[in-house]
Amino acid sequence: MEEYKILKGRGGLPDRYVRGEVELNIPPGTKVETYPVLSGDSKVTEYFGVVLDTPLAIAPSSEMTVYANLASDTGVFLSGGGKYRRIDTISRWPKKFALYGNASDGMVYRHFKAGYSSSPPKPERDKVLAGLKIVNHEDEWITMGRCLIDQRHYNLFYSGKDVVGELIEIQVMNDDLSIVRLRNRPSLGKGRAMPYMPAGIINVLEMRFGL
Amino acid sequence: MTLIDWAIANTTDLLISLAIIVISVAVAKLFAMLIRRRMHGNYSESLTKMAEKFVYYLVVLIGLTAAIGNLGVNLTSVLVAGGFLGIVLGLAAQSSVSNLIAGLLLIVDRPFNIGDSVVYGTDNATVVDIGLMSTKVSTWEGVQMRIPNNSLFTSSLYNYTKSVARMMRVQFYLRDGEELGKVVSAINSRLAERWYVLVEPAPQTFALSFSDYGVTVEARAWTAGTTWNELYFTMPQIVNETLKGMGVEFAYPKRTLVDERAGRNRKARG
Numbered sequence: 001m002e003e004y005k006i007l008k009g010r011g012g013l014p015d016r017y018v019r020g021e022v023e024l025n026i027p028p029g030t031k032v033e034t035y036p037v038l039s040g041d042s043k044v045t046e047y048f049g050v051v052l053d054t055p056l057a058i059a060p061s062s063e064m065t066v067y068a069n070l071a072s073d074t075g076v077f078l079s080g081g082g083k084y085r086r087i088d089t090i091s092r093w094p095k096k097f098a099l100y101g102n103a104s105d106g107m108v109y110r111h112f113k114a115g116y117s118s119s120p121p122k123p124e125r126d127k128v129l130a131g132l133k134i135v136n137h138e139d140e141w142i143t144m145g146r147c148l149i150d151q152r153h154y155n156l157f158y159s160g161k162d163v164v165g166e167l168i169e170i171q172v173m174n175d176d177l178s179i180v181r182l183r184n185r186p187s188l189g190k191g192r193a194m195p196y197m198p199a200g201i202i203n204v205l206e207m208r209f210g211l
Numbered sequence: 212m213t214l215i216d217w218a219i220a221n222t223t224d225l226l227i228s229l230a231i232i233v234i235s236v237a238v239a240k241l242f243a244m245l246i247r248r249r250m251h252g253n254y255s256e257s258l259t260k261m262a263e264k265f266v267y268y269l270v271v272l273i274g275l276t277a278a279i280g281n282l283g284v285n286l287t288s289v290l291v292a293g294g295f296l297g298i299v300l301g302l303a304a305q306s307s308v309s310n311l312i313a314g315l316l317l318i319v320d321r322p323f324n325i326g327d328s329v330v331y332g333t334d335n336a337t338v339v340d341i342g343l344m345s346t347k348v349s350t351w352e353g354v355q356m357r358i359p360n361n362s363l364f365t366s367s368l369y370n371y372t373k374s375v376a377r378m379m380r381v382q383f384y385l386r387d388g389e390e391l392g393k394v395v396s397a398i399n400s401r402l403a404e405r406w407y408v409l410v411e412p413a414p415q416t417f418a419l420s421f422s423d424y425g426v427t428v429e430a431r432a433w434t435a436g437t438t439w440n441e442l443y444f445t446m447p448q449i450v451n452e453t454l455k456g457m458g459v460e461f462a463y464p465k466r467t468l469v470d471e472r473a474g475r476n477r478k479a480r481g
Contacts, residue, residue, distance in 0.1 A: 044407075044435050097435055098411040099376045108375050108435040111410045 004076060004088065006032060017076070022088050030080035035194050036128065036163045037075035037086070038151045039093045040110045047205075048151040049098060049109035050132065050168075052116055055145040058172070063135040067187065068114040069127040070165060072156070077196050084196035092126050100148060101209040109148050120188055123162040130165035131187030136172045144170070144211040153182055153203035157191025164191050170211075178207040221282065228278035235274020243267040256325040257341035261318055264343060306361065307344065313360035314343040327372035331358060372436065376409060379442050380431045381450050384424035384462035391418055391426065394459060398430050401453045405445070407438040425462035 004019035006026070015026045026032060040048055050068060058064055076088040098111040115121075120129055136142050147170055155166040167183040182203040218225060243263045250259040280286055301308070318341070323329055327338045329348065336348035336356065345357045371377065385394065395416040402414035409432075416430040430450055434442040454461065 044437055095406050096410050097407070097438075098409050099433060100411075103374050103376045103378075103433075106375055108409070 004032075004090070017087060019076075019088060019090070024087060026078065027080070030078045032087075033077050033079050033084075034074050034090075035077060035196055036072045036156055037089065037194075038128065038154050038156065038165070039071035039073045039091060039095070039112065040151050041089075041095055042152075044095075044097055045108045045110060046150055046152050047100075047107050047109035047148050048154065049100065049111050049146050049148050050130070051098075051111055051113045051146045052144065053113055055143045056116065056134070058134050058136045058142050058144065060139050060141060061136060063133065064118070065131055065133045066116040066118055067120045067129060067131050068116040069121055069124050070114060070130050071112050072126055072128045072163065075196070079195075086196070100146075100207070106209065107148065110151070128156055128163045128165040129187060131167045133167060133169045133183075134172065135169065138172060138174060142172050142175070142211065144172075146211060147178075147180060148205060148207055149180060149182060150203050150205050153197075155182070155184065155197045156194050157186040158194070159186060159189055159191040164188050172211065176208060176210050178211055180205045180207060224282055228281045231274055231278040231281060235271055235277070239267045239270035239274070242270055255321065257321075258318055260325075260340065261314075261343065306359070309361045310344045310359050313364035314341070314345075316364060317341060317346070317360055322368060323370045323372070327370055329371065330369040331356075331363070331366070371439070374436045376433050376435055377439050377442075378412075378431055378433045379439075379446050380429055381447050382419065382427060382429050383450060383454075384422065384426065385428055386425045386460060386462040389426075389459050391428070394428065394454065394457065397457055398450055398453050401449050402430065402432045402446070405441075405449070407434050407441040409433040409435070423466075424464055 004017060004022075007016040007018055017024050017026055017032055038048055040046070048070075050070060052068075056066065071093045073089050073091040073093065075086050076090065077084045078087050079085075096111045097108050100107045100109055116132070120131075123129060132147060134144060147168060149168055157164045157166070164186045167185055167187045169181045169183050171179040171181070173179065243266055246263050246266055247259060250262060254262075276286065323338050323341075325338050325341060329336055329338060331348065334348075334350050334356065336350045338346065339349050339355065340347040343360075345359050346363055348356050348358065350356055385391065398416045399414045402408050403410070408414055412433050414430065414432040416428060419427045419429045421427070430446070432442060432446060
């Protein structure tokens with residue numbers, strides 16, 4: 001992974017941010033800050049898919065919470081006046097994508113295969129801990145293989161030294177339809193939200209082609 | 212009284228009418244600008260342009276009517292004369308009217324928007340402007356093409372931008388005797404290595420049919436709509452390099468010629 005450089009300007013010119021082919025001016029009064037972000041590529045898709053390495057079975061009319069470590073990248077932001085703008089993303093993860101649903105009506109998502117457990121796993125480098133709370137409203141057993149979230153609205157939190165993701169709640173209505181809500185609070189304990197995310201947004205996404 | 216005499220006698224009215232036209236054009240431009248500012252970003256680009264043009268021409272038409280009325284021309288008689296003229300023009304302008312209606316239907320139906328990649332006939336192009344009468348596209352060769360809306364509405368048009376994912380297929384021929392199973396798994400795994408090839412649906416390679424050449428094999432891979440170019444420009448190369456790496460040769464057309472005088476068979480490549 002190529003690290004970035006901040007080049008000092010001459011003769012009153014603004015400083016420059018440089019990383020590989022990415023190069024841009026830093027306007028006066030703003031500064032460059034880095035924060036962890038969920039891994040993805042916004043040029044391809046805004047959706048992140050947590051693909052469970054083994055499908056998870058959930059009993060009828062019950063709920064359960066599992067934890068998984070998800071891939072994270074380093075987002076480079078310009079900050080000024082309390083506003084943040086992402087200018088670059090430094091990633092250590094090879095990216096793969098997959099199609100959910102069909103080609104005209106579905107979604108392409110960042111495909112990330114993750115192991116899961118009922119207790120929080122140990123923190124890992126370049127990963128964030130995320131909780132998935134699954135609520136089965138069906139009178140039948142259901143099997144969950146994946147869950148999609150809109151990563152533009154997915155909050156990350158500092159919890160001590162670790163980075164914890166927002167709690168993801170999956171309401172299973174029937175075999176085809178599930179509603180995924182980002183609960184706007186850390187998956188575990190308390191945490192301080194990343195400053196680049198606007199506060200108070202509860203994002204809802206419908207998965208209409210099953211789990 | 213000649214036209215010049217009439218113009219001299221009615222100079223003031225003529226100037227007022229001219230002023231009305233100039234003002235109405237200015238007001239029309241102002242209204243169009245306000246509509247563009249209000250709608251831009253909230254509605255599609257094509258609908259914004261259409262509304263802009265509609266308001267512009269409406270205001271200009273009102274201005275023209277007022278200017279003609281100011282010159283003392285009886286608008287009723289103009290309209291009666293215009294009625295007959297309208298029938299004549301209507302017959303002559305049938306195609307224009309059908310283009311206009313098709314343009315309005317295209318706005319409602321929205322099979323494409325400005326900036327979409329489309330295929331019309333054999334032309335790959337990007338939509339540049341959707342007008343009331345015609346749609347302008349820019350072909351991949353950079354040539355601007357104007358298509359009457361009626362033609363667009365009644366013919367097949369492929370819109371690639373609307374697809375979130377697309378499949379590409381590459382066909383090639385393998386000689387009899389080549390190990391198909393190994394070729395299939397090698398091509399599938401080479402395709403799956405590429406970041407822009409989707410994990411689901413996974414790449415597929417399979418024997419499609421048998422021909423004079425040998426076995427017809429088809430490789431299929433899916434990619435996101437936004438990464439189509441990456442796959443389009445590399446997939447044939449990936450298939451080719453994989454086969455070369457395995458030492459597998461493509462099959463070429465074979466014909467068996469019988470030389471009766473020589474009394475023996477000769478194989479020829481062609």
